[in-house]
Amino acid sequence: MPTNLHEEETIKQLANFWANNLPFNNLIGLKVSKFDSKTSEIRFLWQDKLMGNPLQKTLHGGVTASALDFAGGVVVAANMIEQLEHKTTEAIQKSLSCLGTIDLRTDYLRPGRGEEFIATAHIIRSGNKVAVARMELHNEKGDHIAFGTGTYLVG
Amino acid sequence: MPTNLHEEETIKQLANFWANNLPFNNLIGLKVSKFDSKTSEIRFLWQDKLMGNPLQKTLHGGVTASALDFAGGVVVAANMIEQLEHKTTEAIQKSLSCLGTIDLRTDYLRPGRGEEFIATAHIIRSGNKVAVARMELHNEKGDHIAFGTGTYLVG
Amino acid sequence: MPTNLHEEETIKQLANFWANNLPFNNLIGLKVSKFDSKTSEIRFLWQDKLMGNPLQKTLHGGVTASALDFAGGVVVAANMIEQLEHKTTEAIQKSLSCLGTIDLRTDYLRPGRGEEFIATAHIIRSGNKVAVARMELHNEKGDHIAFGTGTYLVG
Amino acid sequence: MPTNLHEEETIKQLANFWANNLPFNNLIGLKVSKFDSKTSEIRFLWQDKLMGNPLQKTLHGGVTASALDFAGGVVVAANMIEQLEHKTTEAIQKSLSCLGTIDLRTDYLRPGRGEEFIATAHIIRSGNKVAVARMELHNEKGDHIAFGTGTYLVG
Numbered sequence: 001m002p003t004n005l006h007e008e009e010t011i012k013q014l015a016n017f018w019a020n021n022l023p024f025n026n027l028i029g030l031k032v033s034k035f036d037s038k039t040s041e042i043r044f045l046w047q048d049k050l051m052g053n054p055l056q057k058t059l060h061g062g063v064t065a066s067a068l069d070f071a072g073g074v075v076v077a078a079n080m081i082e083q084l085e086h087k088t089t090e091a092i093q094k095s096l097s098c099l100g101t102i103d104l105r106t107d108y109l110r111p112g113r114g115e116e117f118i119a120t121a122h123i124i125r126s127g128n129k130v131a132v133a134r135m136e137l138h139n140e141k142g143d144h145i146a147f148g149t150g151t152y153l154v155g
Numbered sequence: 156m157p158t159n160l161h162e163e164e165t166i167k168q169l170a171n172f173w174a175n176n177l178p179f180n181n182l183i184g185l186k187v188s189k190f191d192s193k194t195s196e197i198r199f200l201w202q203d204k205l206m207g208n209p210l211q212k213t214l215h216g217g218v219t220a221s222a223l224d225f226a227g228g229v230v231v232a233a234n235m236i237e238q239l240e241h242k243t244t245e246a247i248q249k250s251l252s253c254l255g256t257i258d259l260r261t262d263y264l265r266p267g268r269g270e271e272f273i274a275t276a277h278i279i280r281s282g283n284k285v286a287v288a289r290m291e292l293h294n295e296k297g298d299h300i301a302f303g304t305g306t307y308l309v310g
Numbered sequence: 311m312p313t314n315l316h317e318e319e320t321i322k323q324l325a326n327f328w329a330n331n332l333p334f335n336n337l338i339g340l341k342v343s344k345f346d347s348k349t350s351e352i353r354f355l356w357q358d359k360l361m362g363n364p365l366q367k368t369l370h371g372g373v374t375a376s377a378l379d380f381a382g383g384v385v386v387a388a389n390m391i392e393q394l395e396h397k398t399t400e401a402i403q404k405s406l407s408c409l410g411t412i413d414l415r416t417d418y419l420r421p422g423r424g425e426e427f428i429a430t431a432h433i434i435r436s437g438n439k440v441a442v443a444r445m446e447l448h449n450e451k452g453d454h455i456a457f458g459t460g461t462y463l464v465g
Numbered sequence: 466m467p468t469n470l471h472e473e474e475t476i477k478q479l480a481n482f483w484a485n486n487l488p489f490n491n492l493i494g495l496k497v498s499k500f501d502s503k504t505s506e507i508r509f510l511w512q513d514k515l516m517g518n519p520l521q522k523t524l525h526g527g528v529t530a531s532a533l534d535f536a537g538g539v540v541v542a543a544n545m546i547e548q549l550e551h552k553t554t555e556a557i558q559k560s561l562s563c564l565g566t567i568d569l570r571t572d573y574l575r576p577g578r579g580e581e582f583i584a585t586a587h588i589i590r591s592g593n594k595v596a597v598a599r600m601e602l603h604n605e606k607g608d609h610i611a612f613g614t615g616t617y618l619v620g
Contacts, residue, residue, distance in 0.1 A: 023206045024215035027182065051178040055248075060179035061224045061256045066217020093210075101216045102440055103413065103461055105260045105570050107597055107614060109590045124612060125574045129439040130412055130463060132572055134612070147589060147599070149572060149614065151413055151461055153440055257595055258568065258616055260415050262442055262459060264435045279457060280419045284594040285567055285618060287417055289457070302434060302444070304417060304459065306568055306616055308595060333516040334525035337492065361488040365558075370489035371534045371566045376527020403520075411526045415570045 010087050011035075018074065028063060030070055033118075037082035040075035042067055042119040052112075059112030059145075064137055068148035069104050071121035072133035076152045079123050079131060100153045102130070107147040114139025121150075128155050165242050166190075173229065183218060185225055188273075192237035195230035197222055197274040207267075214267030214300075219292055223303035224259050226276035227288035231307045234278050234286060255308045257285070262302040269294025276305075283310045320397050328384065338373060340380055343428075347392035350385035352377055352429040362422075369422025369455075374447055378458035379414050381431035382443035386462045389433050389441060410463045412440070417457040424449025431460075438465050475552050476500075483539065493528060495535055498583075502547035505540035507532055507584040517577075524577030524610075529602055533613035534569050536586035537598035541617045544588050544596060565618045567595070572612040579604025586615075593620050 018025070018032045028050065034041040044050075044067060052060030080095050081087060118138050125132035135148035173180070173187045183205065189196040199222060207215030235250050236242060273293050280287035290303035328335070328342045338360065344351040354377060362370030390405050391397060428448050435442035445458035483490070483497045493515065499506040509532060517525035545560050546552060583603050590597035600613035 021209055022215075023204045023209065024218060025207075027204050028217075049178045049182050052180075054176055054178065055252060060177075060221060061259065062183075062217055062221020063179060065220035065224070065259065065261070066215060069216045069220070097210060100266075101261075101263050102442070103260065103262045103459075104216065104220065105258065105415070105614065106220070106256075107258045107589070107616075108256050109597070111255075124572070124609075125412075127463075132412070132574070144589075147614070149413075149570065149612070151572075153437075257597070258614075260459065260570070262434070262461075264442070279417070279454075282618075287419070287567070299434075302459070304415065304457070304568075306417075308592075331519055332525075333514045333519065334528060335517075337514050338527075359488045359492050362490075364486055364488065365562060370487075370531060371569065372493075372527055372531020373489060375530035375534070375569065375571070376525060379526045379530070407520060410576075411571075411573050413570065413572045414526065414530065415568060416530070416566075417568045418566050421565075 071119040072150035226274040227305035382460035536584040537615035
């Protein structure tokens with residue numbers, strides 16, 4: 001089915017774009033591991049350069065915020081694309097160029113310690129002007145490190 | 156006056172600590188340019204690696220959040236130290252080891268474009284358990300890029 | 311000048327509408343005391359029924375949130391109307407029927423004690439889809455009771 | 466077992482206190498329907514006086530914020546009490562007199578329409594200085610109206 005082929009193609013292109021073209025995400029090591037129009041998952045490994053305070057050997061709060069913001073942005077982007085009537089590369093690029101974070105709240109629950117970190121997001125409000133996502137950060141042992149809520153400008 | 160000397164010494168030590176010992180701040184290039192017990196100022200230069208989306212050539216939202224969180228943390232730390240009866244190195248270190256961000260809200264007002272960025276913070280609530288700071292990010296032309304509010308665990 | 315006459319008329323109608331037609335605001339006693347397209351001011355008097363906990367004899371946190379949300383909504387509404395090309399009653403009503411709060415953050419700084427309370431708001435982001443306002447609550451002595459930030463859907 | 470009897474007694478007293486002694490909650494009609502140390506549930510009925518804008522016939526955003534703040538406060542209070550070594554009336558009152566909301570974020574997802582509203586809360590961070598709860602508001606049909614996050618000062 002051509003439509004599905006296109007969608008698969010689209011998804012591959014998006015995943016590729018997110019993997020290779022975002023300098024600050026690359027600096028931190030954020031990788032999109034899963035996404036659909038409702039949820040997303042981002043993973044990254046501990047690196048010493050991500051430390052906030054070396055006395056505590058924990059993630060900088062800004063790393064946590066960056067990962068949550070990106071996870072929210074990915075699911076919002078996928079949701080925007082799903083709603084496009086014609087999923088051409090041009091329509092997708094035009095749509096994504098409007099996407100921006102309006103506000104982001106991060107709740108830090110536990111010190112950011114671990115070997116790998118997993119940020120997940122799901123859509124809680126999906127509109128034609130604004131979308132809202134809720135996010136969580138866990139480490140590889142399942143310790144819950146942070147919650148986030150992001151409001152995004154779309155379309 | 157010994158007390159003042161000690162305080163000056165303390166401030167130098169703190170500024171030094173903040174300048175040299177915080178890996179993720181160094182990665183981004185955040186530098187404490189001013190602080191006292193009520194306000195703080197952090198500066199950093201544009202670098203391509205801080206870009207979120209290269210199509211827009213703007214700061215990643217996580218960089219903005221990192222700078223605001225750090226500016227808030229610096230003023231809260233200075234405020235905690237001012238309230239210490241004995242400003243010994245031990246007392247200061249003990250005090251700072253309790254400092255942590257509880258939650259952070261960032262409001263993105265304009266695309267993060269510029270050559271230099273200035274994050275400022277001031278204390279809006281100062282207690283013996285919790286402190287709250289409000290922050291702003293501007294570029295070198297005075298464009299107002301973001302607002303933030305951070306709640307910090309102290310003491 | 312007809313346009314200015316119309317604007318004055320519009321402003322009177324708006325102030326009237328806000329004063330008389332909003333049941334929950336009336337229940338609390340919120341009154342719009344000033345507004346233009348950049349700032350607004352809401353006032354209300356202490357009443358025992360506004361108490362959260364009678365042991366502390368302070369405003370319920372929800373009263374504070376209600377006043378801040380309304381102050382933000384008023385300035386956002388005034389800002390929307392200013393941007394309308396034709397300020398007819400129909401255009402204004404259509405415009406206002408789209409206005410809604412997307413999210414609201416309230417920072418409680420001091421116990422809500424006083425005889426009169428003044429909520430002020432100013433616009434920090436003004437767009438054709440989303441507007442953001444910052445708010446403050448003081449009592450009649452100038453004690454600063456709360457800060458707020460609201461993101462509103464417009465247009 | 467005396468301890469359990471005491472706890473049952475405590476819980477009855479608390480529920481009683483919350484039902485009868487909080488003026489603004491009574492004005493809105495908020496009733497605690499369930500609580501333990503991890504979760505709480507608050508219910509209230511639609512009343513015309515709770516309307517924000519009569520053109521839309523929906524809850525005022527401040528009513529939603531009030532219900533979410535109260536649901537969060539109830540679960541945080543129950544959690545504080547569970548951690549008390551001696552659950553005497555004096556210890557409980559002393560403990561509760563310290564409880565206060567530091568900050569509250571409300572995300573409005575859908576217009577607040579319905580006959581009955583149910584606010585639920587669960588603890589996401591439980592400490593000896595600060596607790597954090599996440600809240601939701603649904604109507605009697607299960608429509609999800611709002612999300613909230615509250616940070617509370619405890620102990």
